[in-house]
Amino acid sequence: MANPTPKPEQIAAVDHKPPAADWMDTKPEFKPGMFLYAVRKESLEGVGQPNPRDWNPTDADWKLPADWKGIVREGIKERLQRFRSFQIFMDICVRCGACADKCHFFIGSGDPKNMPVLRAELLRSIYRGEFKVAGKILGKLAGGRKLTEEVIKEWFYYYFQCTECRRCSVYCPYGIDTAEITIMAREILNLLGCQIDWVGTPVNNCFHTGNHLGLKPHTYKENVEYLLDDIEEYSGVRINPSFNRKGAELLFITPSGDVFADPGIFTFMGYLMLFDHIGLDYTWSTYASEGGNFGFFTSHEMMKRLNAKMYAEAKRLGVKWILGGECGHMWRVITQYMDTMNGPADFLEVPVSPITGTRFQNSASTKMVHISEFTADLIHNNKLKLDPSRNDHLRVTFHDSCNPARGMGMLEEPRYILNNVCNNFFEMPPQTIRENTFCCGGGAGLNAGENMEMRFRGGLPRMNAVQYVKDRHGVNMLACVCAVDRAVFPAHLEYWVPGVKNCGVTELVANALVMDGEIPRQYNLRGEEVNDLREEVDLPPIQWPEEEEGGEPSEEGGE
């Protein structure tokens, strides 16, 4: 895309006043940087989704199926019966506006249709106009409008401008959850083949190769091996994990983004080191090599189709239970959907930590434990040798990822870990963390490259809270437990809060981990010299033991 992304001060000049024209009379403008590309034909074909075709959101003709109106009506009707949430959320909103200024996209864009209440009204107005007597007869007077192609375009624009973060739902007096409405709208759009590429293509990849990136089994293994080399270089410890191994006690599943991209790979290295440190009997799977689930951003059915691999692989390998890595929507799916969709997992056992003997009663049915729960338990039972001073050059804050916060409630575990692996931890303002946390701005499949302006706008509230702790406490590291965050934050931080880096919680754990047989940890997992980092924050350098100085690890670590 040749469009230049606006500068921060241009984006920051947001006007939150609505236009004079009624919202039913305004249309979205498909401006480069603000919308997402259409899904490629092959990706829909690959998973048997309707209406595959070549098209572009800026086209006048979206090549909708001949009976598209009937499809939409039927689609709405079917979902009203299947989902009480949808039915009730269509009927009871009083438009009090409590949600209006809670959405990060509204805060960052000022576009009134990004107010959660209006985002829902985009669909509600059709519900009233097509299904309600008053709406059919009185039209606008009863809040109804007719279904037109313009409405479909508007839906596409705005329902792919919602990250399903549920922040609005926290404040709604009836718990109306825009995520739920966006999920329905996307399902309906999907019936017309109106999907975005950044969701549709990962879904197709994941279905066939086991992960969103389309990493084939050997590539996945090779990538891990590169990381093992790095670990050896920086810590002196050679780790030999297993893949697709039958009879392992645990199966570990994490988002594939972390095996591939900076800074997720450092978290991935953290897992490898942590599991080696405690001698965990576990295996990786190349078949279930994706913790994330972009099917969740497509339809309930697609979510189920992709998620099925987790239990299927656990069953095939004969493990006792599943451990899951740091990821946001993955954990929403695991917590609120997986067992219902693909369970019961009665071939697995209630998870018991093989190291501490702790029984994870809270996951007695899903048989899947979060790495932060697992690690917090290890630390609480003194099973990790930790030297938090190794992270002294970091001044850390923690971003609660939307889904673990509002779809799970995992708030204390990562904080407990952080407080044990680093000495400088600072909270962002209370209205921006825990259940009130602000989205990274790129969840629910919106972390593409063509919509950078929209992403920067959506990420602004979170970034502004980071700026707050940077200004007050000199924070230089934003920790999180989500792979999408790690894909999104580096660009957002560089744009809004230069000087702050992003990492996963487990990366910090591994940096503080005193491994058996390790060499002096002159380098962190990123290959950065610790003394250089200490110098940046005016800390005295560490004197490394004589004999190790200038040893083999240091010079080759330039990559």
Place this chain on the structure above:
Amino acid sequence: MHVIFSLLAVIVLIAIAYAGVAGAGMTYLFGVVIPYAAVITFFLGLILKVLKWGRSAVPFNIPTTCGQQKSLPWIKPNSVDNPTSTGGVLARMFFEVLTMRSLFRNTKLDYRVAHGQPVIRQGSEKFLWLFAILFHYSFLVVLLWHLRFFMEPVPKLVGVIEALDGFFEFGLPQLLLSGVILVAMAGALLDRRLRMPNIRYISLTSDYFPLFLIMGIGITGILMRYLLRVDITAIKELTMSLAVMKPVIPQAPIDPLFYAHIFLVSVLFAYFPFSKLMHMPGVFMSPTRNLTTNSREVRHVNPWNYPVKTHTYDEYEEDFRDLMIEAGLPVEHNPAEEAAAAEGGGEAAEAEPEAPEEKKE
């Protein structure tokens, strides 16, 4: 347009009642027929709508968690905002319904740009909650002391409520605060809708109309009690006859203002099931609030769960078997090894490395 239309609608409704009673003398229509029809519409409409909601499934356990989960024994869970037990859900619903807990969390965006840098804060904003809670509770109190028109003898409790409501013994008949607060809060909510640009932008006719309607009801009520003073003995004769289902229009004349009042109330009742006012039953049925958050511990069942097409491990291995073998990854079927085994350890094994024959179901 939304505002003007709603206001006009309520004025027209009042005019209809005046014309009907004062002009055409249709006291039976406005005093008996319409109120009965409205009440029947209210109950039938509300019940049918709730039953319709009930016919929609709750396929997934999707509560919004607003507090710490129950996980490790040494981490204190928030059992109200992240309730794993029925008791917790009851507590959550109790606070939600009776104290509007979620609305109490409300904040106000404070967005500024200083030296080209955005400064974003979430300030305290309790007015919406305050207006809303006063509005609803004063409405409740007004409804309760209206029982004195529908019960004979009047229950003691009604008298107590009325005495408390008129605690200040101001004016004559003594001023009942609830009615005044009700109208004032409806006004405050209306004012908010009109003056906050974004709230005005999202408001529909169906948001203004009930506010004007309730204000109309409150104002006609206040006028009847304090200014025009209607014959409440005659009114109670009428309302009691309605309550025991033996309706008669009393002989003593009743001011048309009363008929305007009950006509507006009738409209409110009849309108209720078809409007956003259904948030009253709806709040109890919202799946993000009324479910336990223990879906990892206890499996939630989806009544319409159906099998889907997945990509099985066997299909996957079929696609990538050679690559997997080459990378040293274990496979379920290694054609080379299997062939070798079939040959009884013969050398021919290497001759046929590919076995496209393999078909999995």
Place this chain on the structure above:
Amino acid sequence: MYNAGKIITGLVIFVVIFTLPLWWQVGKAAPPAPKPELPKTAKVCVEDTAYMRTSHMQLLNDWRNAVVRDQDRVYVGKDGKKYSMSLTNDCMACHNDKKKFCDQCHNYLAVAPYCWDCHLTPEQVKESK
């Protein structure tokens, strides 16, 4: 129908509470309208009946203020006749039975006027003598 038990229970509770006046009094005849016993001695009051029915409390309130604050004890009725502004001595000279007159409507409507916090009924006057 899903969660039928809970939903129907909820609806039943709702209907029971909201129809309290109906089932509480089901089958009963409409309670007799109050019949305040009119005085045998006088045929007219200080104002006409419709006004007295709706606004006697306002009149009495004005009387009290006039007497207590301005020492004005004379009320001119709409027929031009002069009356002494006194609840006990004037009003209750004709309407001499509180139970059969005042209380009739006040009880019917659960009105608790504070007149008798200070004033005596004719009977009480007799007793006290």
